[in-house]
Amino acid sequence: MRENNGRQVAPAHTLPRAQASAPSQDLELKELDAMVAAPDQGLASEHTSGRTLAGSSPELLHALVAIVGAEAVRINEPMALHTSFAIGGPADYLVFPSEVEQVQSLVRYCVQHSLPYFLMGKGTDLLVQDGGIRGVVIQLSERFARWAVVGHPAEAGTAEGSPAAGQSSRGKYQPDEVEVWAQSGIPLRHLCELVAEQGLAGLEFASGIPGTLGGAVFMNAGAYGGEMKDVLVEAEVLSPDGQRRFSLSNEGLRLGYRHSVVQDQKLIVLAARMLLHRDEPAAIRARMAELWQRRCEKQPLEYPSAGSVFKRPPGHYVGPMIQELGLQGTKIGGAEVSTKHAGFIVNRGGATAADVLRLIALIQERVKERFGVDLEPEIRIVGEP
């Protein structure tokens, strides 16, 4: 099997367990103390607001740096910089692990010290409230994005622990089927391009979804008649206390409309295996381009948003109900019901989470009044008001 950089790697389940990496910069505790006192310097990112940290501690910062390295820790970081809505107050700590062991150590540390933690991907389905997020935000994104083609019938069974030749982990291979493994932080769009290059089809439906693979498993993301359920073989997950790593099959993930067991059990998706099939790269790219074209025509991609705000209620379509109510173009602060796609709320500049929440409440109230339908947000509302 082959990793995207061409390096040969073992299949997912036999990949060597990397040792927890040492901090890339060996900072003295006193230096860290100084940085907590002055969060706009040193470890803090260039984007840090400089607000005095509530409840920050040099020990915590030291521990985070020891786990992920100084360059992968930000303090008091505005979440507006890390969400597609461009909205959200500061996270006390935002960390970017690159190894499974780092994720595990971070989670265990937080649990042991009764610190809240929040796990995010690319922040494309999040409304982070204006007060920000207390505790530690763990972002699994580009730094946690290795991938590999596991194999097809001719290659399967060559590495220790891989399925027997001719078998996938879902049963007998079809001759043109191939399993692909990827870590959860890989952006879906990137993964779709990489597999298309390899002549592997099946993920085209997801090529315009802007989040990570982990977020897509969590949400059972879908579009244009496809959903993650159609391609997932299994996902490797971590228990919420960081103690147990195990795999869940497609069935075990209990994937439904924008739902998975990952949500109910508060699991952390580390990696996933998908079953794709061979096709011509040009044909795959053409299908992706066509879907992208359709997306551009329908969605207000020119403004920050978190995609469709509401789940589709059984027997109804959200957009037409909002359209019929004449709510498109309604604005509260910087938040507007999109004039291009009634199911989207867009940030027209300077929107706060409070603006978006008021607009959501208005839409819910009017839809309930006119259609008797309860709209449930699809976007995840997190953090403090």
Ligand SMILES: Cc1cc2nc3c(=O)[nH]c(=O)nc-3n(C[C@H](O)[C@H](O)[C@H](O)COP(=O)(O)OP(=O)(O)OC[C@H]3O[C@@H](n4cnc5c(N)ncnc54)[C@H](O)[C@@H]3O)c2cc1C
């Ligand atoms: C313009 C636009 C278009 C969109 N179109 C679509 C579409 O067509 N179809 C669709 O389904 N969605 C769509 N979305 C929504 C969004 O992209 C998806 O829901 C996506 O799967 C979210 O992934 P993320 O990495 O951004 O997750 P985030 O927004 O970072 O997180 C979403 C939830 O997933 C959890 N999560 C993230 N990663 C992990 C992980 N590794 N382990 C455990 N939990 C995790 C978070 O805790 C959070 O609760 C769209 C969004 C935008 C902005």
